Amino acid sequence: MERPAAALSRGLAEQVEAVCKHYLSNGCRSGNYWTVGDVNNHAGRSLYVRLKGPLSGKGARGNWVDSATSQYGDLLDLIAARENLRSFRETLNEARRFLKQPRIEPPTRSNERFSDRDTIATARRIWAASRPIQGTPAEAYLRARKITADLDVTSLRYHPALFYRECPGASSRKLPALIAVVTNHRGEITGMHRTFLDPTRNDKASVPTPRRSLGAILGNGVRFGIIDDVVLVGEGIETVLSLKSALPYLPIVAALSAGHLAAWEFPPGLRRLIVACDNDAAGWRAARRLSERAEVLGIGATTITSLRSDFNSDLRGMSSEGFQRRLAAMLGSDLRTGNIEKNK
Known part of the structure; x- marks a missing residue:
């Protein structure tokens, strides 16, 4: 017999967009996700809720993550955080209350649901x-x-x-x-x-x-160069291309957000990972999470952090020579030959 919590979680997942519209009304649909600023329903795009997928398991609809805070969970967790509920029983009661509410879904054009x-x-x-x-x-x-x-x-x-x-x-x-x-x-x-x-x-x-x-996007990325046993992974396109400007011989990947950086999948045979960390709380958490995952698999991990908000801001705010010197100091590398020390 299905546990009450599992049954409620499944029921919420079946009505995921209605849940989002009710609890996260300041967000909006963007492709396969509902995006909003945070669990407190502020405007923004840091938190995204999956609208498509199976009702449970990996990639399930209703799964969410906030790339700015690294919070994540299912729709029960979302309701608990949004309503500031103090116990699991209160969360289940709120879910039951919501599922009994009549909901009228506006008609949606077929090309808006992917x-x-x-x-x-x-x-x-x-x-x-x-x-x-x-x-x-x-x-x-x-x-x-x-x-x-x-x-x-x-x-x-x-x-x-x-x-x-x-x-x-x-x-x-x-x-x-x-x-x-x-x-x-x-x-x-x-x-x-x-x-x-x-x-x-x-x-x-x-x-x-x-x-x-x-x-x-999750687990994948935008690739610049062929990955062998060393790779540098960062967030944005401009960030990784700034690093590619100084490290032309190094394969580099843009994961496209802090949340996706933390979840990037390691290719077979990888020995050394360099994580390019944006200088903010979300970037630090994502870099730490990715490095921890790498080290569990025996992959040597090094994190480099930008002085300003990201490495493109660094590149634009200093001379090219100064940018290269700072990278060389962090990586212990000869930037002229691309000889990155693999055991660092």
Whole structure:
């Protein structure tokens, strides 16, 4: 017989979007997720709740994580945190109360509800419709951020007119975008990352969420270089390309967020991991979690932390020589040859 807590958790998962609309009303749907600032229902995009998947187990709908605080759990945990409930019994009672409420779901257009397979297929279609980055506003945007890394890579492209909509139901418009392809360790496309660009200047678009991901991102990443036994992993595209500018011989991966950094999957044969940590609480927690996971598997882990908010801020705020000297001091490496000490 199913335990009461498991039955309630399953019932909440069956109504996951209604749960989100009730307890996290300041959020909105974004692809397969409901995004909001935190468990206290502040506006933002740090916390995301899975809207698609099985009713239980790995990847279940209703599972959530806050990349800023590293909090996570299922919908019972979310209700307990949101309502500041003091006991498990109170949490179960609140779940029972919610599930008995009549709920009227607004009609949803079929193209607003995607399965994982649908979002991956959409990501692949957008990638196929994009063009090489060389000579485009996407390249100009990266160069304006002092990134000198070789951009003749297979992981970046440019789309001149990609639809941008803040939330389902809102009006949309077309914006140029830097496109980065997300792949797994087998080289299969599992998703993509979009940085919407300003049409008139070399900067991000002046919209609430200029950076967005689509598809299966968790455990995967945007790859620059072929991973052998050493890899550097960071959060954002600009961060890892800043490091690639100083470390051209080192394979580097962008996990795309703090939460995804902590959950990045290690490839077979990896011996040394370098974690590029953004200088904030979410970055520190994610770096620590990833390093702990690596060390359990016998993978040597080193963390480097930016002086400013991230490594692109460092690159833009100091000379190229100063940036390289600081990295060399942290890594114990010869940046001219790419000879990273594997036993450090």
